[in-house]
Amino acid sequence: MGMPFNSGGPGGLRLDEYEVKLSDVDKAVYRRMWGFIRPYTGKLLIGVLLMAVTAISGLVGPYMVQVAIDSFIKTRDTAGLNWIALAFLVTAFLNWWSSYGQDYVVSWVGQTIIYDLRDQMFRHLQKLSFKFYDQMATGRIMSRLMSDVDAINQLVSSGVVSIFANSMVLVAIIATMLKMNWRLALVAFLTIPVLLLVIRYFRDRMRETFMTMRRRYADLNANLAESISGVRVTQSFTRENQNQGQFNQVNEQTRQANMDAISVLAMFFPSIEVVAALGITLVLWYGGVLIRGGAAGVTVGQVAAFILYLRRFFDPIRDLSQVYNVFQAAVVSAERVSEVLDQEPEVVDAPDAQAMARAVGQVRFEHIDFGYVPGQLVLKDVNIAAQPGQTIALVGPTGAGKTSIISLLARFYDPEAGRVLIDGHDLRNVTQYSWRSQLGVVMQDTFLFTGTVRDNIRYGRPAAIDADVVAAATAVGAHEFIARMPKGYDTEVNERGSKLSVGQRQLIAFARALCADPALLILDEATSNIDTYTEVLIQNALKHLLTGRTSFVIAHRLSTIRNADRIYLIDDGGIVEEGTHDELLNLGGRYADLYLGQFKALAEAEANVAAADSLKA
């Protein structure tokens, strides 16, 4: 928890800053956004139509006031006054329902687009390969799915409405004023340039201050998220006060940024009012001059109507000036959303991919080259052969490429060269679904979903009946502790597994893998969090369960390694040695060295300790 709160992982994407200029935005982004709006153009047209009705019915009011004053009140025409009041009532009623309809239609479109966009993003995320997730932290994906999508909605439900509705109102007001009295109208319009200057002045300042504000909020949220995730460590190390100090600092910066933004805002609206008052002044003064001259036929009713119109004249202009900000925020968000949608899944089903039948379990890696970054091979010319039912152990130092091998086996990635064959089928020629649904995988990181223990165990095979679930749990030795919990298999767990210990979660992950009744089992260092005794239970259970199932195990424990049918020693992206435990030990090569080397490592470690001690003294 320190000064720079970069929540980003390595090699982050470019759109983490808010300062993206509209001119930098790719045209494709607009096209994509248009693609989301297009299905609803019909509805939006209805919305625009209703806006027109709203704009016109809202503006006849002042006109009727003028007519009433000049034509009926001054001439004492009571019947005419009745009629004009009735007409006014009808337009007001029309205005009520048309504006209701307009709001509803436009918001409906906005909400539906949000729904579509989120849906498409979520589906796309389910397809994206691990490479994407390797470089994009969960929080950043979340903010694209939640806040950015909301910002785009703003564009539809505020931006579009604003542009159309306000433009219509503006045009209608200008036309009416010109028609009533063009001289008076032109004088009133003198305020428009002043207004535009004021708006321009404030717009830049608002943009700056709001950008700073958003950045401060991002810092604040990053700090919070990390503080919550790391709270256990914080409490263990009694860093609460220190963290509070850091948080207060970020909090204070957020407050400052808020004040700056609000100050500009608080100055902006009164300034507009002053300009509006200037317009009224001009109308009163010039109206007076004209009436005094008597020539232009200006009436008191017209002056009254003009004052009413002027009050409504400035709102649309002010709103239109805001649209730019909404629009800019939306476009930046749209680009961030596009960035996710544009990520091509690296692993895709071939057009003619076949569904794979239940595999027998023969696995072959043929001359596999593979790397996460172009030009940097992690695996070089790897060849592995497993006969059905065999247990294959992968051993070797960290970073040797063991995890890459099993990732290729599950086809989380595709190799750069070579083929992975299952029962003679190249994995690239079968559908991902048909292959992965035959896998049972237990990874280092035990992840449980919100739901019951039962649902978690049958996650890979929802059709599993209770007896299957219990059988799987019993086989891995999880049944005992599950049954001991008050709610048994109906105990609710979540992401962090709530009250389950890490070992218990791993046992459930084991049961989950077994319940899927996989044709091929992959264990990635899966037993490391289980205590020795439990592990023995599992090892015994697995001994029976592995029969008839090919399995790949990244193993560190001796018992696993020793019982494997074949051991591959991986180092530096290649296979260094292969054989059974006894063969490799007798070979006296790298495998044997690796274990003997432990003594050396131990000696080095002790030397380090001595060095540290002397430094302390």
Next chain:
Amino acid sequence: MRILKRFLPYYRSGWVLVLVSFAQIALAAALGVAQPQVIRWMVDRVLTAGQWHWLLPGAALVVGLALIQGVIRFGQRYTMELVSQKVIYDVRSQLYQKLQSLSFGFYDKAQTGELMSRVTADVEAARQAAGMGIVNGSMHFGTVVFTVGAMLYMDWRLAAVSLVFLPFLMNAAIRFSGHARSAWGDIQAQTAKLSAAIQESISGIRVVRAFAREETEIQKFQKENNVFQTYNLKAVRLTSFWSNYMNFLAALGAIIVLWYGGRRVMSGGISIGTLIAFNAYLANLLNPVRMLGNIVGMFTRAGAGLQRIFELMDTRSDVAEKPGAKALGRLTGQVALRDVCFSYDTGETVLDHIELDVQPGQRVAVLGMTGSGKSSLIHLIPRFYDPTSGEVLVDGVDVRDVTLESLRHNIAMVLQETFLFSTTLKENIAYGKPGATMDEIVAAAKAAQIHEFIASLPDQYETVVGERGVGLSGGQKQRVAIARALLMNSPIIILDESTSAVDVQTEHLIQAAMDRVMQNRTAFVIASRLSTVMNADTVVVLDHGRIAAVGTHDQLIQLEGLYRTIYELQLKPAEEFRAARGVAV
């Protein structure tokens, strides 16, 4: 109301500014009434009666008034925000403090996403209402009061008739706020659900993929997304219906003014200028009416948000400090558990009458099956949880009688899940001792066997490790965590040895680091290595929350018990392998 009573005290320190702001609001509202009066006067005296020498000064007065009003309106908002932003600062700060102090028991049940939405979205809702909401709300209120007053003053008959719509408006506003409250509550709750659903399937994407369950996740998401859309549309329908209905009621007022006011002008009761001023006043009323829905919504959201915020603030930490808790000095490292029972709130007994005595400097290995209570046992010592009955003593003092900070300062931990913060390695290692010198940090890193690795990085100790320590392997993270614990130099150390995801060499490095960390300290180790068990002064074997056996390895191996089983099945084969390796040399 209860929420308001709770929230108001936050304004206490800024009450002078609040009063100043309210004074300005009142003044601005009063000035807002003046403009139509000037216009009325202009129409009657100048435009109709022809007193042309008043034309220019009268017109200029309109701008002058607006200018003054503008300055005041800026002032009212700025003054209020000065206070309210500080209020929100305090709320956030307090929430943060609360979050930092809540016990492990709370976090066992909490979801990060849901907590985040409280501290961000709910506080934001409160912030909007606390400043802008109050200023605009009272401004509108003031405008209504002064405008109605001016109307009554000009012509009470016309005022009375034109304001018949007001009761309807109030009624509409109240009904709308009722509907809006429940609608916004639904949306806020659903937002949290939707984010939680998305977050979970993203965090668990590897499992989803491995089991080919993408469709299930999409369906789960769609269900939440659908409900979210439904709630939003419901809110939209409500808002647009009621706000436009309220506009309509306001327009009714204008129609009545025109119709009845026109008749009053005809009968000579009022002047045309008065009629025009009435129209202007109705327009003045229109804005508060339009905004009424907005403001009601704003306060409703803030109310709902504050309720959740206060709920969180009121959450009692299971392990609260006693009022007069004393600070511990440096402990010698004696630990005792006296008849300790423990269960989580599900009621299941996790620890059952545990008795344990550990002398300073002793090394205690804890063994047992998964779920036997090992983690719970070690979590009781730094008081992450409190025992259901019995007591935990350090140097003879009950841990509940001392301050948490002084207790935990005496205990270093290497937790099972290694969490590193998104900052430099240096800061991560110095996490428990922020003032540590570079020499101390390097010494700790060396002892934890991670110095060489760090030194090989381009930025060395300044390397930033990302979310959850992205970029480091499990073994590297663990050694950083060990260095972090070492630097605390505390008399008691608690280790969870069940190391995850490391290769053989790394495991040896970690083991060496752990041995180093345990020297000259009272150590509790959840053991999974024979060497640890052999070197321990005491081995505690747990079985279903009870101590099945206590003793040294040599003593325990003589007994026919759980320890013997564990030894035979796992520890001995490993030992034999070591011997076999010796032969291979």
